[in-house]
C-alpha cells in the first residue's frame with residue numbers, strides 16, 4: 152500500500168481471528184519498527200515478539216490486573232510485540248513511541264490488524280514483569296513503552312472525524 156494511504160487508513164483493531172500470521176509477515180512489521188528515527192540515532196528502543204500462547208496470556212492477565220479488569224486487554228490478538236526503551240537517553244520514550252508508530256503502520260501495510268495497548272511501563276516495573284524480561288534475555292535499564300498487538304482483523308476500526316484547529320500556518 153502507498154505510504155500516505157497506509158498512514159491515513161490505519162485504524163486500531165480490537166477484534167482478531169485466533170490464527171497467527173506467518174513469521175515472514177511479522178518480521179516485516181518488526182523490521183519497519185527498527186528503522187524508526189531515534190534521538191541522536193541512539194536506537195534505544197527494542198522489541199520482543201511474543202507468539203507463545205502461555206506467555207501472551209500471562210501478559211494479558213498482568214495488563215488486566217493493572218487496569219482492574221478480567222477481560223482480555225489484548226482483544227484476542229495472537230501476537231504481541233512488546234516495545235521497551237533503554238533509559239540511557241532522555242529521548243527514550245519518544246524513541247519507543249516512534250517505533251510503536253512504525254509497527255502500527257507497517258502492520259496495516261502488510262494487511263494485519265494492530266492496536267497500541269498501554270501499561271507496558273507498569274508491567275515491566277513489577278517483579279513478575281522484570282522476571283519475564285530476565286527470562287527473555289533482556290538485561291539493562293529498560294522502560295516499557297507499549298504493546299503492539301497483531302493479528303488478522305475480525306472487525307476493522309472506525310475513523311473518527313479529524314478535530315478542527317490542529318494546524319497553524321505561519322508565513
Ligand SMILES: Cc1cc2nc3c(=O)[nH]c(=O)nc-3n(C[C@H](O)[C@H](O)[C@H](O)COP(=O)(O)O)c2cc1C
Nearest residue numbers: 161162163164165266267268269270308309310311
Ligand atoms: C499512547 C496510546 C495508548 C493507547 N492505549 C490503548 C489501550 O490500552 N487500549 C486500547 O484499546 N487502545 C489503546 N490505544 C489506541 C487508541 O485508543 C486509538 O489509537 C485511538 O482511539 C484512535 O483510533 P485509531 O488508532 O483507530 O486511529 C492507545 C493509543 C495510544 C497512542
